[in-house]
Amino acid sequence: MEKVIFETVAGYTALCWSGSGLVLLNLPEPDRFSAEEKLRTALEGLAAKSAEEAGSAGHGFTPGRLIDEVRAYFGGEKVSLAYPVDWSFYTEFQKKVLKRVHAIPWGSVLTYGQVASDIGNASASRAVGGAAGSNRVLLVVPCHRVIAANGKIGGFGAGVGWKERLLKNEGYYR
DNA sequence: CTAACTAAACCTA
DNA sequence: TAGGTTTAGTTAG
Numbered sequence: 001m002e003k004v005i006f007e008t009v010a011g012y013t014a015l016c017w018s019g020s021g022l023v024l025l026n027l028p029e030p031d032r033f034s035a036e037e038k039l040r041t042a043l044e045g046l047a048a049k050s051a052e053e054a055g056s057a058g059h060g061f062t063p064g065r066l067i068d069e070v071r072a073y074f075g076g077e078k079v080s081l082a083y084p085v086d087w088s089f090y091t092e093f094q095k096k097v098l099k100r101v102h103a104i105p106w107g108s109v110l111t112y113g114q115v116a117s118d119i120g121n122a123s124a125s126r127a128v129g130g131a132a133g134s135n136r137v138l139l140v141v142p143c144h145r146v147i148a149a150n151g152k153i154g155g156f157g158a159g160v161g162w163k164e165r166l167l168k169n170e171g172y173y174r
Numbered sequence: 175c176t177a178a179c180t181a182a183a184c185c186t187a
Numbered sequence: 188t189a190g191g192t193t194t195a196g197t198t199a200g
Contacts, residue, residue, distance in 0.1 A: 093185060112193055116184090127184040129192040134186085148193070155192030163192085 003043075005035050006067050010074040014039035017061055021084035024136045027158050028074065042136060046089055066140075073139060076169060078106055081140050090134060097131035104145045107170050111149045125149075133157050139166075 001023065003016040011028030012035035024042055029035040061084065069079040085102065087095050096119040104110055110118075112125040112132075121127075132143040138158070144166040148154040156163035167173055 091186075116193090121184075123182080123194090124184050126182095126191070126193040127186085130185060130190090132192050135192095143192075146192075150194085153192090157192065160192085 002063075003039065004063055004067075005032060005039065006063075006070075007032075008071045008074045011035070013070060014042075015063055015066070016043070017063065018086045018088075020088065021061065021086040022066075022137050022140055023086045023089065025070075025138050025140055027138055027162055046136075070139065073169070078170075080106070081142075083140050085137055085141060089136070093127065094131040094134050097128050098135055098137075098141050098143075101132065101135070101143050101146060102141045104142055107172060109145045109147050109167070109172060112146055112154065113149050115146055129155060142166075145170075145172075 001016055001018050003014065003024075005012055005014050007013075008028055011030050012032045013028045014024065014026045014035050016022070016024040016039070023046070024039070026035065026038055026042065029038060066081075066083055069081055073079050073081065085098070087098070090098060097115060100115050100118050101110075112128045113122070115128045116122055116125045119128075128146070132146055133155075135141050135143045138144075144156060144163045146154065153160055153163055153167075164173070
């Protein structure tokens with residue numbers, strides 16, 4: 001597992017990846033120390049499951065281009081952030097949800113209910129919210145592009161303020 | 175139209 | 188078994 005902390009205009013961001021794809025991408029923190037704290041805490045939760053990480057083939061991922069894109073993202077530029085994800089830390093249901101969310105393009109949104117139908121479980125909208133909350137690869141898996149059916153913003157683990165900010169950044173609001 | 179409340183639904187720890 | 192990034196329906200203001 002490789003890891004790095006880099007700086008953007010929005011703050012310090014932690015990134016982790018394995019041989020099979022991205023493992024973690026946090027939102028920016030105001031200083032390097034808190035970014036490291038958040039990274040350490042997140043990695044503790046992953047440690048228990050990391051046994052299955054062995055034996056990944058490797059896809060030649062290097063963080064350089066991704067870091068540039070994340071910096072551009074917070075600079076207000078439109079970027080695709082299309083990178084492979086290491087799904088091995090998620091349950092089957094979470095994988096289905098997050099893979100569907102992974103495919104939501106810049107500037108568009110789905111409701112929790114739409115994601116639920118798309119994965120063949122129309123009545124699982126609330127569980128979709130739960131699965132979205134398990135996403136550790138923010139931005140690359142754009143769970144902030146999933147909103148409530150009444151047009152309201154819905155919830156967000158890192159705080160609804162962040163969700164608003166990300167959606168505004170993508171031109172979704174006004 | 176907004177706010178408040180309810181029941182139903184599904185996954186995870 | 189509790190609770191979460193829900194939803195649709197009902198009722199009151």
